[in-house]
Amino acid sequence: MSVGEHRDRDTFYITTPIYYPDNRLHIGHTYTTVAADVLARYNRMQGRDTYYVTGTDEHGQKIQTAARESGVSPGEFLDEMVEWIKGLWSELGISYDRFIRTTDPDHARVVKKVFSSLYEKGDIYLSKYYGWYCTPCESFWLESKLVEGNCPDCGRGVSWVEEDAYFLKMGKYAQRLLDHIRDNPDFIQPEIRKNEMVSFIKGGLEDLCVSRKKDALQWGISVPFNEDYVIYVWFDAVCNYITAAGYGDPDRAEDFRRYWPADVHLIGKEILRFHCVIWPIMLMALELPLPKRVFGHGWLTIGGEKISKSRGNVVDPLVLADKYGRDAIRYYLVREIPFGADGRYTEAALVDRINVDLANDLGNLLSRVTAMIAKYRDGVVPRRTDGIPSRLESIAAESARSAEVALEAYLLSDAISAIWRLVSAANKYIEESAPWNLKGEQLDAVLYDLAESLRILAVMLWPFMVDAPAEMMRQLGLGDAPSWEEVSWGALQPGTVIARGAPLFPRLDPEEVLEVAVEEDSESEMNPKLEEEVDMIDFEHFSAMDLRTGNVLTAEKIEGADKLLKLTVDIGEAEPRQVVAGIAEHYSPEDLPGHPVVVVANLKPARLFGVESQGMVLSAEGPEGLNLIVPVAEVTAGSKVK
RNA sequence: GGCGGUGUAGCUCAGCUGGUUAGAGCACACGGCUCAUACCCGUGGCGUCGCUGGUUCGAGUCCAGCCACCGCUACCA
DSSP, X not given: OOHHHHHTOOEEEEEEEEEOTTSOOOHHHHHHHHHHHHHHHHHHHTTOEEEEEEEEOOOSHHHHHHHHHHTSOHHHHHHHHHHHHHHHHHHTTOOOSEEEETTSHHHHHXXXXXXXXXXXXXXXXXXXXXXXXXXXXXXXXXXXXXXTTBOTTTOOBOEEEEEEEEEEOOHHHHHHHHHHHHHOTTSEESHHHHHHHHHHHHTOOOOEEOEEETTTOOSSOEETTEEEEEEOHHHHHHTHHHHTTTTTOGGGHHHHHHHOSOSEEEEEGGGHHIIIIIHHHHHHHHTOOOOSOEEEEOOEEETTBXXXXXXXXXXXXXXXXXXXXXXXXHHHHHHHSOSSSOEEEOHHHHHHHIIIIIIIIIIHHHHHHHHHHHHHHTTBOOOOOSOOOOHHHHHHHHHHHHHHHHHHTXXXXXXXXHHHHHHHHHHHHHHHHOGGGOOHHHHHHHHHHHHHHHHHHHHHHTTTOSSHHHHHHHHTTOOSOXXXXXXXXXXXXXXXXXXXXXXXXXXXXXXXXXXXHHHHHHHHSOOHHHHHHHHOOOHHHHHHOOEEEEEEEEEEEOTTOSSOEEEXXXXXXXXXXXXXXXXXXXXXXXXXXXXXXXXXXXXXXXXXXXXXXXXEEOEEEETTEEEEOOOSSOOOTTOBOO
């Protein structure tokens, strides 16, 4: 995409996910929010009417529970969390225009309105839900999605739910959504996520349950025409994007027309499906345009592992910002996470980047240039009079152009790389021209070129950092709040009086700063022995499994399934067990009756192809295919395997 | 099982539609400079470009098979 094309836009609406404040936010949330902030600041510099929204997703069971555990009302609990979050964003210099809470009155109105419209239209209907539900995650799951009978997201237990419920028609819009994705190649980014979403949709969409009965969950927005129900939290949450833009508010019709559709929803890859399938379908049902882009960025991992409380690797962004400074944290996050892929966080890498990129390259550049201007020209930016074009001028132009292209494509780490090409070039230029050996107009030219490069660097860094670019400007004797246009060469006026200052980014002593962190790193470093131990189970775990011998009584193919057989197995109980087994490709139903088997008797029941399975028969792969595990000599049906 | 991705210097990664001696940053070593935050600049890699075959005058770059890891998905119960 060309830069010029984007110049035509005059508004820019960007969102982060709204975060779930049942706990403090971590560095992962911080990354998304910082990245969005960089883009918001950049677009403001481009003169676009920018609207940046972040906020909190405040409904659902987990909030209700967390509040109860703290012994306060959900309202009190949330107010406190929100205050903490706003404090964090303020500390990091996040320049959001609206902090939306799903408990805001305008939001509740929008959600109800959306729900009602879709109901009236027939896209939401009342039916009966039966299936698994993970309370902590507020997610409905098909049996087949469960992992070992537990929630595939959080690994915790799920409960069987049977209740009347409202459903959103998803299948109705599947084809339209696929067409939209096909016709708008940039809609889902990066490419790999788009592929995943497409194959997910092509796999068939089931209608989505969008309500919970109030006897199961109270903390949410009520279904407007049926007070016995609360609206599903995800349905509630995604609506924030239009609430914030002014949807359905007569006083804000102009805002909505102006800002919607959003330019980009910046999200983590784990919530792609809500933003690329459910939300677009809701919008299509509402007959509203879809957001121009959903950008699912990678995760920040800690030593290669996903950030999670259970791993105990949560890094508190406030502690980091306090220790290293907000600009360093912002720089590091944006620099370290490449397009699409995950980035790994280590404190050592953070310190390294601070020292190398910020202190040695950038900060020191400012320091040496201001020092030379002070020393050789009494602190006044000289006038160029030699008439020879500067080598730095073309590099600065290239750097700015590349940075702009990258920013327009939301490729923040690429933009940083482009900017640093000018930092390096300026450092090299000093070495090559050796100002300490020059005088007269040659020296004037070199010093001007360097000061001007620094000015352009400050402009380009303006979106990325909060304090340092302003300090650079100050030391160069210039004012604040530049526009992006000022990246062009020559704006620095000769005669400007510079003001040397303290080092922009003081060097850190890794040994001092990392004392604790280094130990942590070396321990979390791959230790094969340790990993094996983790995979070992103790006897108790084994005992938890109820393995029993049995004999197959009946076996039949399951209609429509290639691999599944429905067995009834005698394991010495009053009633035979009905078990589904994926062995149809290796065993014929007629061979099985009388066949001995080993059954996992206490496996949570599951439903496959609509057939309930009350256990599982054990088999193992051999050269010829699957083999059922059988006792070598006859044993009693139902005898325990140990 | 299906689909997709990744595998390139010690580390993190670039290498588009195949073409002269395979690149960058960091780390490391040596040299230089002295304006600067013990900084900066230069020089230094005998890297099986995951493995094996193939196409081609020529392949990280195309094709086939295989291996490892990751993501999504599924009729693994």
